[in-house]
Amino acid sequence: MKKSINAYDVAKKAGVSQSTVSRVLNDYQFIKKETKEKVLKAIEELEFTRDEIARSLANRETRTIGLIVGDITNAFFSESAKVITRIAQENDYNVILCNTNHDEESLVQYIDSLKGQRVDGIIIAGADKDNKKIRELFDQHFPVILYNSIIEHDKANYVAVNNYQGARLAVEHLYELGHRDIGYIAGPEKYVTTHLRNIGFESALTHYNLKLNPNFVYTDEFLYEKVYAFTKKLLRQPERPSCLFVASDQMALAVLDAASSENIEIPSQLSVIGFDNISLAGNSYIGLSTVAQPMKKMARLALENLIVIMERKSNKEVSTLPVQIVLDAEVFSRKTTGVR
């Protein structure tokens, strides 16, 4: 890979700011002789030319990345943000974190605002499948990568888990424990991730020849209060599922909250399996069974690929194939699922 040329490295090596590098190259007169020498020496040592650096400055990078997440109070997003921020800092990038609360208008505003702040690239976690604004970014070759989201677009870059397979694994896990009356807290269909989980869930039911009671399915928004209210109502019915597959650990916490408030014992009276494997799921006191996303690996891949995309752009290289990575899911069986 061709080394990216940038004034940032020069500034860092010379121990000065990027603006100082710029002043030296523009022969600004009030600059100390020794500073000038330091900068020119750094350029030489890095095997750049004066012209290359001047050109890179004209198209200056901000070394800043935008990270847009759907809900920062969902530990899957906050833990991902923490990993992404740490790796970004190791690569000398700053991260601007934006929280949309799963609101599309807010997503559009943040994209505009980040572009206004001239970020070098954006990672978007929680994109709905038909989002026009994101399609535009891909059309414009703006450096963007989707994280735990997919958009069907031939230039779309994304890193995601295999949601279809993950949902199938959840059903398999419940089936093997003897469960036949499976309920499903799905969330809204407008995300490709939830859409693929839905297809995986249905295909597994067909595979095991199980029937789904439509009253056992939640397809409303990812709101704690709504999931809590739905679950409470469901568990008060005479006919109720023996287990629930919940499409995110965050929603699974709402389900456990509702079940406990109804004095329903977990897992003897209700088994619950989530999706994501937030760190709380592995907490021995809680022990939430779940379908794991390889979060740290996904975060690293998203960031490292974005860096490649940004460097390609900054070197005016023609972009090649999009980055489209799908990783395997895995079931972690803990305290909240048990034999029927």
Add this chain to the structure above:
Amino acid sequence: MKKSINAYDVAKKAGVSQSTVSRVLNDYQFIKKETKEKVLKAIEELEFTRDEIARSLANRETRTIGLIVGDITNAFFSESAKVITRIAQENDYNVILCNTNHDEESLVQYIDSLKGQRVDGIIIAGADKDNKKIRELFDQHFPVILYNSIIEHDKANYVAVNNYQGARLAVEHLYELGHRDIGYIAGPEKYVTTHLRNIGFESALTHYNLKLNPNFVYTDEFLYEKVYAFTKKLLRQPERPSCLFVASDQMALAVLDAASSENIEIPSQLSVIGFDNISLAGNSYIGLSTVAQPMKKMARLALENLIVIMERKSNKEVSTLPVQIVLDAEVFSRKTTGVR
């Protein structure tokens, strides 16, 4: 209060961007006649003058606030960030969220970066008491408010809970349940919040004439793994406390994790009380007893006061008294504390 004059309101009313307002006022020639009329009409209707708006544009606000937090995976911070972002958006401010991982160098970098992006003001959650950079901001009259942090400085603005009283309430709660061997997961002393909790804790012990075993106290960093390892080791000792006061709910989760992994039953073998009242504490499945910070109220007060401070600055008003608000703490007794 004098109404703040700004081009943003004009832009919004006219349905154009702030740059368009600027172009109109600078008699830019390639502007549509109807656009120009819309802008001038908006200025008139808002009872501003052309000059006022032109002046406000010269000192243009970005309508952006920086929010720096110590650890975004700590639900106290992510939940606060969510509330602050929502209220900010209601007031037409964007929020740039920065996660320092309790790293001072990172805090300094973020402050510089936010100033570089010309934010109108900054909210800092998780400031160590001796931070020079933050003192500088107050010296420079830059609009800053500390959230759940205190710095002793005559111009410091902050909104915090009464940490001293909160720690006393925790000890009182444990004492009334019959506990006499109290352990304390304190965290590092370098924050004024933890410092005040320490003083409150000690004063309550003195009040109840209790002795503290120094082996029962953790004063290392706010790191999950470290708190987990300390607790596991502590609980394996022949002499161990009957209860733990933990200075944050995030650390209390690590304590519960460690205790459960040692097959220690909560609360019959160990009572645990946290601090913060993150939403998970109120989850019926978890039921963490805790000392509550009035988080929503604190978030609202921090943001609303910051807006007043920013408007004062933008109108070149001389700043008056600093904002120094301390709110009462409250104990929530749930499943993790029981009678000795």
